[in-house]
Structures are given as structure tokens and as C-alpha cells.
Amino acid sequence: TATGTINPVVSVQVGSQISGKVAQLFADFNSKVTKGQVLAQIDQKPFKARLSQARAAVKSARGNLSRANVLAIQRKREFDRMAALRPQAFVSQADVDLAETNYRDAAANVEVLQAQLDQAQAALASAELDLGYTTIYSPVDGIVVSRNVDVGQTLAAAFQTPILFLIAQDLTHMQVNANVSESDIGGVKEGTEANFRVDAYPKQFFDGVVTQVRNAPINIQNVVTYDVVITVRNPELKLKPGMTANVTIVTARKENPLRVPNGALRFRMPNVPTDRKASRVWVLDPNHQPRQVDVSTGITDSLSTEILDGSLNQGDQVIVGIETEEEQLQKKLPPGFEPGRGLR
Numbered sequence: 001t002a003t004g005t006i007n008p009v010v011s012v013q014v015g016s017q018i019s020g021k022v023a024q025l026f027a028d029f030n031s032k033v034t035k036g037q038v039l040a041q042i043d044q045k046p047f048k049a050r051l052s053q054a055r056a057a058v059k060s061a062r063g064n065l066s067r068a069n070v071l072a073i074q075r076k077r078e079f080d081r082m083a084a085l086r087p088q089a090f091v092s093q094a095d096v097d098l099a100e101t102n103y104r105d106a107a108a109n110v111e112v113l114q115a116q117l118d119q120a121q122a123a124l125a126s127a128e129l130d131l132g133y134t135t136i137y138s139p140v141d142g143i144v145v146s147r148n149v150d151v152g153q154t155l156a157a158a159f160q161t162p163i164l165f166l167i168a169q170d171l172t173h174m175q176v177n178a179n180v181s182e183s184d185i186g187g188v189k190e191g192t193e194a195n196f197r198v199d200a201y202p203k204q205f206f207d208g209v210v211t212q213v214r215n216a217p218i219n220i221q222n223v224v225t226y227d228v229v230i231t232v233r234n235p236e237l238k239l240k241p242g243m244t245a246n247v248t249i250v251t252a253r254k255e256n257p258l259r260v261p262n263g264a265l266r267f268r269m270p271n272v273p274t275d276r277k278a279s280r281v282w283v284l285d286p287n288h289q290p291r292q293v294d295v296s297t298g299i300t301d302s303l304s305t306e307i308l309d310g311s312l313n314q315g316d317q318v319i320v321g322i323e324t325e326e327e328q329l330q331k332k333l334p335p336g337f338e339p340g341r342g343l344r
Contacts, residue, residue: 001301002228004178006198006243008168009231012140014039015161018133020046022153029147033138033167040136040164042155047131054124061117068113072106079103142167145241168241174234176208178247179218179225187251188213194230196245201238208232210249252299257306263320265297265305270322281312282319290319 024041027033082099085091146166149155155162176196180188192210197203212229230247232239264281268274269290278294285291295310312318 002178002180002184002225002247002249004176004196004228004230004245004247006174006176006239006241006245008145008171008241009173009175010140010142010169011145011241012142012167012169013163014136014139014165014167015163016042016133016136016155016157017161018042018047018130019155019157020134022149022151022155025147025149025151027138027144027147027165029144031144032142033144034141035138037138038135039138039144040149042134042136044131044134047127047134051124051127051131054120054127057120058117058124061113061120065110065113065117068106068110072103072110075099075103075106136164138165138167140167140169142169143171145171171237171241172234174232174239174241175211176230176232176245176247178228178230178245178249180228180249182217182224182226184249184251185213185226185228188228188249193250193253194247195250196230196232196247198239198243198245200240200243204238206232206239206245248301254299254306257298258312258314259304259306260295260312260318261304261320262300264318267319267321269319281310283312284317284319 020042022040023043025039026037026041027039033039079096079099079102082091082096086093086096144165145168147164148166149162149164155164176194178194178196188210190210190213194208194210195205196208197205208230209232210228211231214227214229216227218225218227228249230249260281265279267282269282269292272292274280279297280292280294282290283293293311295312296308298306298308300306
């Protein structure tokens with residue numbers, strides 16, 4: 001046996017990659033959504049302004065680069081002309097060197113302005129991307145099980161992604177994440193049958209199958225458990241995410257075994273020394289006298305245990321507890337009545 005939590009098989013967190021104020025919401029709790037459907041809108045005004053600035057910066061950078069290219073072409077022509085006139089001594093070497101320096105400066109300026117244009121274009125692409133992020137879409141078909149924001153709320157995505165919605169892909173198929181103790185995990189295998197109950201329907205058992213036994217240990221206050229995933233069909237949608245399940249995993253099955261209540265194995269006769277390592281039960285003989293019987297036990301569940309060997313027969317009366325005469329009398333009296341004091 002174990003306890004666990006019921007969860008959707010697939011649940012997707014929908015977050016925001018940008019910071020901003022929530023302008024509109026188009027989905028709420030229990031809303032059915034489809035992949036690509038708009039769920040929320042973040043205020044676009046600051047992002048549109050940033051986009052306009054980025055476009056203006058690209059336009060300015062292109063103009064600067066264009067002028068620099070024209071100047072570089074002029075400087076190249078001047079340098080070529082000076083270099084051609086130098087052999088005839090029409091110009092001095094200093095004039096040639098100056099023309100070459102001017103040309104190289106102009107060419108270097110072109111490279112700088114080209115880098116500035118590339119930077120401005122990258123900023124423009126980033127601004128366009130951020131504007132696109134202001135519209136939040138559903139990544140899957142499913143049902144909204146959680147909404148964590150309201151209109152007017154400011155999202156801060158600087159340190160971690162704000163989660164706006166939690167979408168369950170299919171609530172007709174659920175899973176139980178059960179914490180199984182290390183002493184019991186050895187008998188749990190994939191494909192093992194399991195059943196469980198929830199507080200909302202205490203008289204109904206839900207059947208499932210173990211689909212995964214996770215190896216990562218869960219250590220809480222030096223108690224080690226393992227996460228066992230049990231899948232279950234939920235066609236009537238009775239099971240809700242987050243419900244607590246009391247799980248029984250069927251590690252072995254036998255038809256009509258000889259069995260006794262677990263309380264009979266735990267019972268100890270007062271003032272009778274016992275060996276706690278041995279398995280024994282107390283039965284009533286034909287004279288209604290208690291008699292101790294040593295037994296060998298087999299498989300067990302939360303209610304009873306199989307008896308493999310021992311002087312125990314079907315129909316024998318086993319003792320699970322002792323009531324004193326005073327306790328028996330108290331049960332027969334009206335509520336609130338105390339012997340010797342009357343009703344209170």
C-alpha cells in the first residue's frame with residue numbers, strides 16, 4: 001500500500017518570455033483550448049515603440065554606411081591618381097602617403113559602420129521577436145486546469161519565466177504518482193495491477209496499471225521512497241488533478257487462500273511471553289479457550305495475510321483483541337451514561 005497524488009498524464013506550463021502588463025485574457029479555468037489558440041495578450045505599446053526605434057536605428061545606420069561607401073570610393077580614386085602621378089614627379093611622396101592614409105581611414109570607417117548596421121538589424125530582429133512574444137498561444141490541445149494571472153498584472157521575466165497557465169492535455173487519462181517505501185519497491189514491476197480510492201468517492205475502487213518505476217530516490221527526513229507511476233482511465237472525469245489516492249499495488253494474486261485478519265497476527269495475549277520474530281495467532285478451541293498456533297505466512301495486503309502452514313483451518317475463530325467486562329457493559333449503556341454516576 002502507498003499514498004499518491006493524481007496528476008494529468010501530460011501537463012504543459014504556459015509562460016511568458018518577456019516582462020510586461022497583461023492586457024487581455026482569452027482563457028480561464030476549465031477552458032478547452034486548441035493548439036495555436038490565443039490565451040493572453042501582453043500590452044504591446046512599449047514593444048511597438050521599441051520596434052519603431054529599432055527600425056529608425058537601422059535606417060540611420062544604412063544611411064551612414066552609404067555615405068561612408070561613397071567617401072571610401074572617392075578616397076580610393078584620389079589615392080590611385082596620386083600613385084599614378086608619382087613616377088612623373090608631379091606629386092610628392094608625402095601627397096601619395098596622405099592619400100593612402102585617407103583611403104585606409106575611409107575603408108576602416110566602412111567596416112565600423114557595417115558592424116553598426118549589423119548590430120541595428122539584430123536589435124530590430126530582437127524587437128520584432130519580443131513583439132511576437134506579447135501574444136501567448138496554447139502549445140497543445142487540452143483543458144486549462146490553472147490560471148495564475150489577472151488582467152493588469154505585471155509579469156517580470158528577468159530572473160525566471162512567469163507561468164500564466166497550466167494545461168492538461170487529456171483528463172480522460174490520468175496517472176497516480178505513488179510514493180512506495182524501499183521495503184516494498186522490490187515487488188513492484190511495470191505492468192503490475194493496482195487499485196486505489198480517493199476521499200471524494202470512498203466506496204469506489206479505481207483500477208490502474210503500473211507503467212513506470214522511477215529509480216530516483218525520494219529522501220524525506222531519512223525515509224526513502226520511490227515514485228511509482230500508475231495510469232488509470234478517467235472517462236467520467238471523477239478524478240481531479242491533485243487528489244490524494246490510497247493505493248494498493250497487487251504484487252501477487254491467489255484465489256481463495258486461507259487467510260486471517262492482520263490484527264490476528266499483531267495480537268499479543270496479556271501476560272504471556274512471546275517471540276516477536278515468530279508468526280503466531282490465537283484461536284478459540286471448541287471449549288472457547290484461547291490456544292496459540294504457530295503459522296507460516298504468505299502474501300499480504302492492508303487487511304489480511306495468507307496462511308501457508310500451521311494448525312489452522314477454515315472457519316477457526318481467531319482473536320484480534322480482548323474486551324474487558326467493563327468495556328462490554330459500557331457499549332450497552334446509553335450515550336453519556338457512566339456506571340455509578342448516571343447520565344451526564
